[in-house]
Amino acid sequence: MASLVIADHNGENLxxxxxxxxxxxxxxxxxxxxxxxxxxxxxxxxxxxKLAGVRKVLHAEDPSYANLLAEPLAALIVSVAGDYDALxxxxxxxxxxxxxxxxxxxxxxxxxxxxxxxSADTFxxxxxxxxxLATVQSNDxxxxxxxxxxxxxxxxxxGSASIETIAAADNPSISTFVGEELTKSDRPELSxxxxxxxxxxxxxxxxxxxxxxxxxxxxxxxxxGASRAAVDAGYMPNDYQVGQTGKVVAPELYIAIGISGxxxxxxxxxxxxVIVAIxxxxxxxxxxxxxxGIVGDLFKIVPELQSAL
Amino acid sequence: MKVLVxxxxxxxxxxxxxxxSDQTGVDLANVKMSMNPFDEIxxxxxxxxxxxxxATEVVAVTIGVEKAQDQIRQALAMGADRGILIKTDEAVEPxxxxxxxxxxxxxxxxxxxxxxxxxxxxxxxxxGQMLAALLGWAQGTFASKVEHIDxxxxxxxxxxxxxxxxxxxxxxxxxADLRLNEPRYASLPNIMKAKKKPLDVKEPGDYGVEISSxxxxxxxxxxxxxxxxxxxxxxxxxxxxxxxxxGVL
Ligand SMILES: Cc1cc2nc3c(=O)[nH]c(=O)nc-3n(C[C@H](O)[C@H](O)[C@H](O)COP(=O)(O)OP(=O)(O)OC[C@H]3O[C@@H](n4cnc5c(N)ncnc54)[C@H](O)[C@@H]3O)c2cc1C
Ligand SMILES: Nc1ncnc2c1ncn2[C@@H]1O[C@H](COP(=O)(O)O)[C@@H](O)[C@H]1O
Numbered sequence: 001m002a003s004l005v006i007a008d009h010n011g012e013n014l015x016x017x018x019x020x021x022x023x024x025x026x027x028x029x030x031x032x033x034x035x036x037x038x039x040x041x042x043x044x045x046x047x048x049x050k051l052a053g054v055r056k057v058l059h060a061e062d063p064s065y066a067n068l069l070a071e072p073l074a075a076l077i078v079s080v081a082g083d084y085d086a087l088x089x090x091x092x093x094x095x096x097x098x099x100x101x102x103x104x105x106x107x108x109x110x111x112x113x114x115x116x117x118x119s120a121d122t123f124x125x126x127x128x129x130x131x132x133l134a135t136v137q138s139n140d141x142x143x144x145x146x147x148x149x150x151x152x153x154x155x156x157x158x159g160s161a162s163i164e165t166i167a168a169a170d171n172p173s174i175s176t177f178v179g180e181e182l183t184k185s186d187r188p189e190l191s192x193x194x195x196x197x198x199x200x201x202x203x204x205x206x207x208x209x210x211x212x213x214x215x216x217x218x219x220x221x222x223x224x225g226a227s228r229a230a231v232d233a234g235y236m237p238n239d240y241q242v243g244q245t246g247k248v249v250a251p252e253l254y255i256a257i258g259i260s261g262x263x264x265x266x267x268x269x270x271x272x273x274v275i276v277a278i279x280x281x282x283x284x285x286x287x288x289x290x291x292x293g294i295v296g297d298l299f300k301i302v303p304e305l306q307s308a309l
Numbered sequence: 310m311k312v313l314v315x316x317x318x319x320x321x322x323x324x325x326x327x328x329x330s331d332q333t334g335v336d337l338a339n340v341k342m343s344m345n346p347f348d349e350i351x352x353x354x355x356x357x358x359x360x361x362x363x364a365t366e367v368v369a370v371t372i373g374v375e376k377a378q379d380q381i382r383q384a385l386a387m388g389a390d391r392g393i394l395i396k397t398d399e400a401v402e403p404x405x406x407x408x409x410x411x412x413x414x415x416x417x418x419x420x421x422x423x424x425x426x427x428x429x430x431x432x433x434x435x436x437g438q439m440l441a442a443l444l445g446w447a448q449g450t451f452a453s454k455v456e457h458i459d460x461x462x463x464x465x466x467x468x469x470x471x472x473x474x475x476x477x478x479x480x481x482x483x484x485a486d487l488r489l490n491e492p493r494y495a496s497l498p499n500i501m502k503a504k505k506k507p508l509d510v511k512e513p514g515d516y517g518v519e520i521s522s523x524x525x526x527x528x529x530x531x532x533x534x535x536x537x538x539x540x541x542x543x544x545x546x547x548x549x550x551x552x553x554x555x556g557v558l
């Protein structure tokens with residue numbers, strides 16, 4: 001059983017989610033290669049080669065891979081797929097964008113967002129916003145899989161895989177990168193942070209996020225998250241959304257502030273180790289999943305909490 | 310241009326589904342069904358393209374049970390021009406949906422397919438990308454903005470680090486994310502008018518696509534439930550618990 005893990009990166013660093021995907025791949029079989037495609041991605045390939053358990057890194061360089069657009073990347077993955085029984089990518093925006101395209105080109109069904117590997121062909125994945133877990137067996141000759149990072153430990157460093165340069169595939173040339181607007185932050189990355197402080201609609205403005213949420217997060221060395229309502233209202237950028245259709249997190253500590261606890265939000269954080277809820281409504285559903293709840297006005301409680309730390 | 314909008318009938322987003330005790334699936338008896346919320350956003354986008362004069366015709370299509378007509382009627386009430394129901398009682402996987410949609414595209418020749426990024430029942434987030442692959446078209450997934458510029462489509466996408474904009478050759482596939490637009494409610498007169506709009510009923514066989522499953526469901530189980538914890542009275546108590554009981558600070 002040989003697996004190929006498709007590396008996600010931002011052009012500079014290997015995504016943390018790749019090491020977690022390697023762990024998922026190890027549940028399928030021990031021959032694990034990593035594909036790094038990019039434009040000037042030598043350092044990223046070197047980082048992938050250091051992951052324990054990796055046999056070989058395939059490194060493809062081409063300007064068309066600079067932003068990991070799905071059309072050229074899927075063509076590349078398909079060009080090397082013949083050697084592998086399983087193709088895995090983290091269920092990041094890039095993974096979710098590219099892998100179904102790969103699956104369809106190979107005429108197989110993707111197994112999305114797995115949270116456990118039962119055997120080489122059987123996997124567990126959440127459905128209905130995590131209200132049910134489906135164990136599915138794939139009858140396809142090749143498995144195309146996306147992996148939920150929050151459910152797997154990262155593979156350690158300490159490997160020394162060889163790096164093999166491979167040829168770029170023909171670019172279908174139907175899509176081009178125009179630009180990006182990335183959120184700048186010195187805080188830990190939301191998907192892998194140990195502590196997440198999340199704010200909801202109750203914050204009522206982006207200024208209040210700055211005044212109440214940012215200082216608390218900084219005191220805790222935490223990442224910041226938000227509910228859909230807070231993102232829709234423009235209090236926080238889209239990449240802060242936690243939930244069924246946003247990011248899935250499982251930190252040691254998740255602090256939900258002024259968030260009601262809709263099922264779509266819970267889907268993204270209910271596997272956190274410890275959950276704290278601050279909400280003025282004692283009936284709010286968030287309290288049903290919180291280890292520690294405090295009923296009251298966040299505008300009073302959050303500053304108190306910050307100075308008590 | 311002509312726009313095709315695939316819509317799926319799913320459990321309403323407000324319903325908390327229950328797993329069946331025999332572990333074969335979730336209990337859908339007497340549960341409220343609706344159009345997948347992302348597909349409402351897709352319909353809205355297509356209708357806006359028509360209102361802006363960019364689109365000439367909007368066709369809604371669904372693959373599902375007889376009752377999925379309701380979701381087509383909703384799309385028609387929102388402003389789509391006509392509908393297609395591909396009727397089947399079987400569960401259809403995204404790959405098969407994509408193959409059926411490809412066949413519909415061969416018949417309808419749309420310039421653009423706008424669909425949801427994810428169905429909130431299977432949470433697959435695959436079908437649009439698969440359809441793009443099968444057609445050899447470009448894909449603009451997780452879209453929060455779509456602009457038609459000089460014969461190309463500029464799509465702004467919600468990605469992990471923020472927003473990314475790509476330019477796509479047409480024809481193309483767009484999958485809608487939450488912030489693409491706010492879908493309208495259909496007005497009563499439009500709901501009445503929708504009843505008279507054309508709706509074709511077809512079967513998978515009409516498109517030469519066989520419904521086969523690549524994934525077999527071994528079992529469906531309930532996730533481990535979290536126990537509600539305790540309520541603390543003061544911030545001092547909270548900090549103490551986090552430090553000394555939970556050990557997370
Ligand atoms: C297709 C679809 C996908 C979705 N995906 C997601 C997703 O990925 N993530 C997500 O989060 N949501 C998602 N949602 C939305 C979800 O259903 C809820 O609408 C959303 O989570 C609500 O956000 P909220 O808790 O911030 O707002 P509300 O539900 O409005 O809750 C605000 C809370 O703040 C409390 N409050 C108000 N004032 C104060 C105060 N001064 N002090 C303390 N507490 C206060 C209130 O008691 C209330 O509980 C999705 C919905 C749909 C239909
Ligand atoms: N049975 C179906 N009929 C019509 N459209 C569908 C169907 N299944 C999925 N889709 C479309 O594909 C999108 C993504 O679904 P999925 O890949 O299942 O998460 C949905 O938002 C719909 O637009």
